[in-house]
Amino acid sequence: SQELEQSPQSLIVQEGKNLTINCTSSKTLYGLYWYKQKYGEGLIFLMMLQKGGEEKSHEKITAKLDEKKQQSSLHITASQPSHAGIYLCGAVLTSYDKVIFGPGTSLSVIP
Amino acid sequence: GAVVSQHPSRVICKSGTSVKIECRSLDFQATTMFWYRQFPKQSLMLMATSNEGSKATYEQGVEKDKFLINHASLTLSTLTVTSAHPEDSSFYICSARRTARQNGYTFGSGTRLTVV
Numbered sequence: 749s750q751e752l753e754q755s756p757q758s759l760i761v762q763e764g765k766n767l768t769i770n771c772t773s774s775k776t777l778y779g780l781y782w783y784k785q786k787y788g789e790g791l792i793f794l795m796m797l798q799k800g801g802e803e804k805s806h807e808k809i810t811a812k813l814d815e816k817k818q819q820s821s822l823h824i825t826a827s828q829p830s831h832a833g834i835y836l837c838g839a840v841l842t843s844y845d846k847v848i849f850g851p852g853t854s855l856s857v858i859p
Numbered sequence: 860g861a862v863v864s865q866h867p868s869r870v871i872c873k874s875g876t877s878v879k880i881e882c883r884s885l886d887f888q889a890t891t892m893f894w895y896r897q898f899p900k901q902s903l904m905l906m907a908t909s910n911e912g913s914k915a916t917y918e919q920g921v922e923k924d925k926f927l928i929n930h931a932s933l934t935l936s937t938l939t940v941t942s943a944h945p946e947d948s949s950f951y952i953c954s955a956r957r958t959a960r961q962n963g964y965t966f967g968s969g970t971r972l973t974v975v
Contacts, residue, residue: 779963781964783966787899788950788969788971789968789969790865790952790966790967790968790969791952791966793965793966796963836902836903838964846893846905846908847893847905847954847964848905849895849902849903849904849905850902851901851902852901852902
């Protein structure tokens with residue numbers, strides 16, 4: 749969807765390196781979801797952010813939503829080959845609305 | 860946790876035939892389900908919103924007569940691709956919305972459709 753942009757489009761990092769993926773909306777978001785996908789497979793839920801300034805972490809992955817609720821970042825610390833895949837941000841614009849997705853970021857981690 | 864079951868996971872059909880894909884919420888009721896399509900190297904594009912007991916709402920550019928959606932119960936929505944053609948080959952994935960909790964949307968595992 750053009751309503752959501754992700755950067756970078758693709759990323760190749762060496763194992764152990766940190767990385768950040770960004771998701772930007774032109775509109776204020778009700779909720780922001782991060783998912784991981786192996787191509788052709790289902791989505792793996794990572795995190796949901798709803799409040800401005802909110803930050804959540806799970807294992808080596810941290811996601812933040814800015815105060816304006818228009819931009820989110822996903823940060824992976826000490827990347828591993830298991831982190832490789834496509835990272836998708838999904839946004840909900842209003843309560844009980846549909847989820848629209850960004851174009852995705854393809855991550856490769858080189859051992 | 861909430862589970863959405865999607866079947867079949869893979870299907871191959873002949874051009875001109877119809878294919879039905881099921882999306883079931885196993886342990887919760889879903890008044891609203893969503894259907895997405897994903898082409899190679901692309902993101903998920905929303906096709907339609909399925910509401911229990913009423914007509915589905917289709918996104919712009921999606922043919923409602925070709926992609927029939929039925930949401931007859933609170934736990935089941937079906938997507939039927941009618942008169943399938945090779946260009947309909949894609950990855951289809953459904954999502955069910957629960958109440959507004961930490962993870963309000965649960966996705967199925969997807970269906971890989973190949974039309975030959």
